[in-house]
Amino acid sequence: MAGADLTVPGDVTERDDVQALLRSGFGPLTEACFLLLRVADVVAARAWLARVHVTSMADLDTKQETVLQVALTAAGMRALGTDPKVIDGFSAEFVAGMAGDAARSRRLGDVGPDAPEHWDWGWAEREPHALVMLYAQPGALAVFREEVVGSIGAGFDVLTSLETSDMKGHEPFGFLDGVSQPSIDWNGERAPGSAADLDYGNLIAAGEFVLGYRNEYGRLTERPIVDGAQDERAAALLPRAADRPNAYDSGRNGTYLVLRQLEQDVPGFWRTMSAAAPANPIPLAEAVVGRRLDGSPLVPLQPQRIPGVGEDAGDRVRNQFTYTRDPQGLACPIGAHVRRANPRNGDMAEGRTGLVGQLLCTLGFAADTDADRIAPSRFHRLLRRGREYGRLLSIREAQASVEHPPAGIHFLCLNANISRQFEFVQNAWLQGTTFGGLTGEADPLTGNRAPLMTGAATDEFSMPQGGGVAKRVAALPRFVTVRGGGYFFLPGVRALRYLAG
Ligand code: HEM
Structure with a gap:
């Protein structure tokens, strides 16, 4: 087992760049809906993604009335015209998609009535391009959703909207849910791989949940890197890769969402x-x-x-x-x-x-x-x-x-x-x-x-x-x-x- 490589950053300092969902489940914002979108007009969709306010970890320092989070599928990146070389830098399972091949479906147990061809969404023409998660205080979601959908305009079609209900912390069988969660070592205080790890611990390296930081192997989890010499936008917009010269990290501060x-x-x-x-x-x-x-x-x-x-x-x-x-x-x-x-x-x-x-x-x-x-x-x-x-x-x-x-x-x-x-x-x-x-x-x-x-x-x-x-x-x-x-x-x-x- 590799000990921690101390040249790899363990502490997450760019809090204004990390989407807030990594920090919180927004418990007090009891109303939520998940919009699954497909690109309708590429130019308008890009423009919306470029200007929309996405709540960051730093924003949580003050009370938020509403929260908006955005995630993309690989199909969505393709539809938006993201450079295929950049998309290929993401992990193979993300690029293929959850329903991307029969072997993956078998491994996940998605066979018989669970097979993707029976799904309401997530498959073929019903594969979403983007996921927009909206959270609001009781009674405030309808107005917030209307505003957001209005601002999206012609950019995306809403494939479906996954509604949620407030079960006061329980799941539908009646059990209290969300009881055990890993604690994230935001400040990189723990050195993974030490003798203390012979026992179970719940303080987990940030790199297990956020790309660009030390993981439980003491290394950086595989992530998409862009060559700065060939891509001026990357150099202008993205953080430098910690471990490679003239390379920019399009994964840093992001994570995969299942x-x-x-x-x-x-x-x-x-x-x-x-x-x-x-x-x-x-x-x-x-x-x-x-x-x-x-x-x-x-x-x-x-x-x-x-x-x-x-x-x-x-x-x-x-x-x-x-x-x-x-x-x-x-x-x-x-x-x-x-x-x-x-x-x-x-x-x-x-x-x-x-x-x-x-x-x-x-x-x-x-x-x-x-x-x-x-x-x-x-x-x-x-x-x-x-x-x-x-x-x-x-x-x-x-x-x-x-x-x-x-x-x-x-x-x-x-x-x-x-x-x-x-x-x-x-x-x-x-x-x-x-x-x-x-x-x-x-x-x-x-x-x-x-x-x-x-x-x-x-x-x-x-x-x-x-x-x-x-x-x-x-x-x-x-x-x-x-x-x-x-x-x-x-x-x-x-x-x-x-x-x-
Ligand atoms: C409808 C399906 C599911 C139901 C009703 C369900 C219900 C529950 C309940 C009641 C708990 C205990 C409370 C808690 O720790 O939050 C729990 C814990 C957990 N569940 Fe599920 N679950 C479901 C699906 C899944 C799936 C698909 C996964 C992962 C692939 C998963 C992973 C976990 C984990 C990691 C824990 C915490 C275990 C621990 O740290 O002690 N669950 N679930």
């Missing part, structure tokens, strides 16, 4: 829980998620502080834990959604178990070989910024309802490396059928239930029991269906002007 519209079958979820646990379906539902409805963890808190777990008591009571003391999954099943989504592993698969334990692990004689299969968390973190849509039903309403209007999550996450972060979590951890030594199961919450090519099932869920055989729920139906998705780039403010060039 958006997936995930529709949730809320009545189906609660009916399934009730059928499997008629006396009380709530503990089973909590085992599936891996947290209680109110967001508290299923495993006990630990006394030792975890770096990056908040100073405030609220974060500490919800996040000061790992699964090290629950290796068999007796308190939180190994296959539960949150345990898959973030196994809270340090670089030492079993956590720090003393010098002898470390030595044995280093030499490959770990006591629990299953634990070895789960990669360290710090390389696979996601900054989640999604919003819910639809109406929040009570559990009783959900159990009684047959037909219900669509509800779900506009799942949105930010990461500097789509393949190592979002795609890894989705493929290896959530859809993975060998995760933690399990068989016959994938994520019980979001799994697509499609059998493997070998015919092996993925629709079971096991809950280990002390001293006995695990309880298993078989033939889980799907609870989540993908309705649309795309890979976007959320550029720095200067890079947005450049890319719109």
Whole structure:
């Protein structure tokens, strides 16, 4: 493992160039909508992107009544006439797009009813070029949206507008959401790769979420660079690349944004829980998620502080834990959604178990070989910024309802490396059928239930029991269906002007 390269910047100082979504989910701005746009008139579209006010991290120093954020797809950059050489500098998965090839769709689990050809948006003629995210205080979104759409004029057509609803911090199944987030090391205080990383930590290098800064390998994440000798606009508009002469960094202060519209079958979820646990379906539902409805963890808190777990008591009571003391999954099943989504592993698969334990692990004689299969968390973190849509039903309403209007999550996450972060979590951890030594199961919450090519099932869920055989729920139906998705780039403010060039 490489130690931190101190010549690579770790601290993010250009706060007026970083879009505010990296800093905040804008909780008090409870109204939001995501406009998916396609270029209609290139000149007008470029002009709008060049002048629109995009809220930056620095703007958050004062209270914002409304916030506007902009991201582009690779198809959007092509439609705007961005130099193809510049587009090719972005990561391969971004350039190809989320629905870009069948192998990627298979890896993401987007097969059968989740396949892109069934999506409402994100595919072929319905692939967006730009994403404009609008946030406003209660009652203020309609006017703000009208103003923005008016200012866009003939530049873009609105492909669709993803509406959101305020579920007071809950997702449609009824669980508190947004409870665990990585803390970003904005000031570059931590040196990644030190002995402290043998244990799980939650303070993550800025370069995992913002391009142009030190990542968890102590290096710069691969990013698009423009040769200044051949491109005068780049020299005028973009920051210099930290690691190359006469080169300009069109990625710096930007990040990749993954958006997936995930529709949730809320009545189906609660009916399934009730059928499997008629006396009380709530503990089973909590085992599936891996947290209680109110967001508290299923495993006990630990006394030792975890770096990056908040100073405030609220974060500490919800996040000061790992699964090290629950290796068999007796308190939180190994296959539960949150345990898959973030196994809270340090670089030492079993956590720090003393010098002898470390030595044995280093030499490959770990006591629990299953634990070895789960990669360290710090390389696979996601900054989640999604919003819910639809109406929040009570559990009783959900159990009684047959037909219900669509509800779900506009799942949105930010990461500097789509393949190592979002795609890894989705493929290896959530859809993975060998995760933690399990068989016959994938994520019980979001799994697509499609059998493997070998015919092996993925629709079971096991809950280990002390001293006995695990309880298993078989033939889980799907609870989540993908309705649309795309890979976007959320550029720095200067890079947005450049890319719109
Ligand atoms: C409709 C689909 C989904 C639902 C209902 C859902 C629900 C939840 C809930 C209730 C939590 C616990 C509260 C929290 O920590 O915020 C959670 C945590 C999390 N989810 Fe999901 N989720 C969904 C899809 C996804 C997807 C697609 C991913 C990633 C590819 C993901 C990644 C995570 C992560 C990283 C955590 C935090 C884990 C931790 O750090 O402890 N989720 N989710």
